[in-house]
Amino acid sequence: MDFGLSEEQEMLRKMSRDFLENECPKALVREMEEDEKGYSPELWRKMAELGWMGLVFPEEYSGEGLSFLDLTVLIEELGRALVPGPYLSTVVYCGLAMLAAGTDEQKREFLPKIAKGDLILSLALTEPSATWDAAGVTVKATPEGDDFVISGTKLFVSDAHVADYLLCVTRTKESGDKEDGITLFLVDAKSPGISCTPLKTIASDKQFEVVFDKVRVPRKNMLGEPDHGWAVIKEVVPKATLAHCALMVGGAQQVLEMTVNYAKERVQFGRPIGSFQAIQHKCADMATDVDGCRFVTYQAAWKLSEGLPYALEVSMAKAWVSEAYRRTCVEGHQIHGGIGFIKDHDMQLYYRRAKASELMFGDADYHRELVAQQIGL
Incomplete structure (x- = not known):
């Protein structure tokens, strides 16, 4: 193996x-x-x-x-x-x-x-309900001649201000089954009726509230089948989740390396702090977390690449990596001491992104629930 x-x-x-x-x-x-x-x-x-x-x-x-x-x-x-x-x-x-x-x-x-x-494109999926399931999609697209007219508000749309097109998830039909009646449209981001308001985030990334006020979209800009767009989202969101896990693995690895190097160099009581057992155990916990993150993420990526079922592994990865990245950053802060908490140090760049990443495409509890469902509970 x-x-x-x-x-x-x-x-x-x-x-x-x-x-x-x-x-x-x-x-x-x-x-x-x-x-x-x-x-x-x-x-x-x-x-x-x-x-x-x-x-x-x-x-x-x-x-x-x-x-x-x-x-x-x-x-x-x-x-x-x-x-x-x-x-x-x-x-x-x-x-x-x-x-x-x-x-x-x-x-x-x-x-x-x-x-x-x-x-540049951006996915406009989540709304004020902040849920990742189909029930949260309420932005409406109404047919008018050869066009559709989109009205409603999307939240937490990444990079909307620089996007050329927004992939907007809309509801085109009311149904008892919330996954039915959803349609995807490629919307020209410069279309009349679109307004973007920046949201202040802990990670200082560029997320926006995007309001669609009677925005006209040609029928040819529909992505996928009408009323069956959720099938596309169900295929793409696990891939997006897995990509975000890989992003977090990279951040956690860098935090581990920064912290271990600091523990080797920082001298206290006449010896490097990395020689103290308490620091060694913290670094060992960090290394265990980071390697666990990498293995579960790459297992899911391998299954996806091989055409094997991978939904369970993606949720396992997100449930683990979300919390492990944060834990790694917290331990890194502890080992760095006061210097790790100042803005001029790189540690805070990683910790702020770790906190934001916990919620992207569902937090750990959300994915634990998905894992439970997939193992038959």
């Missing part, structure tokens, strides 16, 4: 780590927290030139044709470097949805532009 990465995956990991250490220093991360756009167009262009935007798209759409497991390797490195920007929103949340449900015409129009870094 080989848990190691292939030679190609190791090359991808090394290349992406070397690139991001040079191109995405923590100074850039801090700058983008204050920047209105929240990402560097220059870095975005360089990532696209490396083929990262189209990593899992077929070659016929200007992609690299690699697997989700390969993508997981890359996303872990993005999380390690805290790369700011709409990568997951564009490539995973919306790009994979289009790959799964788009028409040939839509794929030919949008996927090559995504792969080249020319198009």
Whole structure:
């Protein structure tokens, strides 16, 4: 049983780590927290030139044709470097949805532009109810001639302010079955009637309230079948959840390495603090958490890439990684002491993102419930 990465995956990991250490220093991360756009167009262009935007798209759409497991390797490195920007929103949340449900015409129009870094997309799914299930979708799309008219409010829409298109999840029919009557639309983000209001978040990421006020969308911009859009969301959300787990694994790994290095260098009572058993045990707990995160995440990614059922493993991963990343950051803060709590130190960058990541695509309790259901309870 080989848990190691292939030679190609190791090359991808090394290349992406070397690139991001040079191109995405923590100074850039801090700058983008204050920047209105929240990402560097220059870095975005360089990532696209490396083929990262189209990593899992077929070659016929200007992609690299690699697997989700390969993508997981890359996303872990993005999380390690805290790369700011709409990568997951564009490539995973919306790009994979289009790959799964788009028409040939839509794929030919949008996927090559995504792969080249020319198009940014964002998923508009959650609403004021803040639930991840179909019952939370109340934004209405009403047919009018050859168009649909969308009205309602979406919350926590990542990178909506820089998106060229919003993948909006709407309700087109009332039904006793809440998963029935949901339709997806690719909405031009510059359409009249769309307004974006920034939300202040602990992670200082770019999330928005997006209000649709009688926004007209052509029927040809429908993604998937009318009234059956939830099937697409059920396919994409586990992939998005898994991608977010990989992002958290990368962050947790960096926190572990920062903390162990500090414990080796920080001298107290005439010896490195890493020589004290209490510190050693904390670092051991962190290492156990991080490796557990990685194994459960990569198991799910491998199953997905092999075409095997993976929903159970995704929920197991999210339930574990959500809390383990936070625990790792808390222990890191404890070992760093006072310096770990100041804004000038990198620890707070990771901890704030760990807290925000706990809630993305459902917290640990939500996924424990899904695990319980899938094992027959």
